Amino acid sequence: MTYLTQVLPTAGGHKITARLYLPQAESQAVVIIASATGVAQRHYEDFARWLSCQGYTAVTFDYDGIGESVDRHVKRSQATMLSWARYDCPAVLDYVAQTFPQQRRIWLGHSVGGHLLGMMDSTDRIDRAITVAAGSGYWLHNSPPTKRVAWLIWYLLVPTVVPVAGYFPGDRLNIMCDLPKGVMMQWRKWCLHPRYVVGVEGEALAQRFASVDIPITALRFSDDEMMSRRSIETLHGFFTGAPKKMVTIEPADIGQKRIGHIGWHKNRYRALWERYILDELAA
Template identity: 80%
Template sequence: MSYLTQTLQTEAGHQIVARVFPPATDSRAVVIVASATGVAQSHYEDFAHWLAEQGYTAVTFDYDGIGLSIDGHVRNSRATMLSWARYDCPAVLDFVEARFPGQRRVWIGHSVGGHLLGMMDSTDRIDQAITVAAGTGYWWHNSPPTKRIAWLLWYGLVPTVVPLAGYFPGRRLNIMCDLPKGVMMQWRKWCLHPQYAVGVEGEVLERRFASVQTPITALAFSDDEMMSARNIETLHGFFTAAPKKMLTVRPDDIGCRRIGHIGWHKARYRALWEQVFRAELAA
């Protein structure tokens, strides 16, 4: 099974790259997979192929400054997380609406991909949302494995390295991937505030979260080394008008030793897709 590559123009003038995984039969719905911070869309390929096998049209994409959406060098990107929400996500929705008119649209947001639901100007074109391991990044509430190193990252490494390099050299540091300066510095501000992005950006962002009425299923993993239950509950508490269902999956539930924050989208977690995602998508 193959995919089609699409270059999408944003209202800000930059381009992002998306991939479309078509089903072999008539499409049941379009499922947009929005990546975690610093995770290229290529990592979601196994999951996208599975979605296509189930009869869904799967769409993955890279945010500005990530993966295939890098123009020259990541230091050239002026992206922030808010620009991802303002320009990149709407460009994907515009494409889906034009290419697949009339089809139900599902947003599966991994980590920051779930945050972006509350940061877009509007989500009225999204019929259903599934957030995966999506919680606030406030470091004091992070799960213990991440909390132990978060203070070093946010108080030491990022404010020292990013201004000097002009971007976050994640590959060289073996911490995530390379990230645009604006993304990393904005993320740092948010992760130092108990109310995360809403606490920093204020009433405008609070209203955006509160305006979302799309039904949300919040999927959490009990062994997530980054997101604690408190992180996840705080984030979804900002969606005051959206119908919400909270699900927590333990590794034992799907016959695995570990799930964690990154990796659920790989083929070894097919049992998770069959037992959880299939039911939620069909609901």
């Protein structure tokens, strides 16, 4: 099965690129896969194809300034994380609502893809959400492997390199991928505040998080080198109006030695999908 590529207009005037994976039989629901920061949608292809084989329509997309949604050099992108929430996510929801008006819509957000739920103007068109390894980026609450280097990234690397280059040259630094300047500088501010995005952006955004009332299941990996339990609990604590539960997954639970923050969407983790995600999709 191949995917269909869709170029979607946004209210911000730019376009983003999405991929559509259709099941052979009647679709049970639409699963929108919202990527982690710096992880292009192509990396979720194994998982998206598997979803289609289980009878779900899967939609992946690249945020403005990443992957297939880069229409010129990334340094020219005006994107921020808030613009991803304001323009890119609603554009995907518009497309899904118009194309599959009778289908349930499930938001599956990896890392920042889970954060964006609380930053959108509305989640009324989403029926339920699954977050994966999504936690506050406040650096002192990161898991130890990341906390040991986070201070270097946020206090030295980003404020030195980004203003000079005009973007974050992640490909050259072997840290994520190239990212727009606005994304990286905004993220830096959030990661230096104990209350992360809510602490920086203020009460209006806190109320947006609180207004989300769809059921949220948070999947946490015990060996996540970036997100600690505390960081995940902090982020989901902002969703005060949503029914929530957290599921902690040990690598041994799925016959693996390691899961980590990135990679759960590759074929080798199919046992994780079958054991922990299928039931949540059907709930």
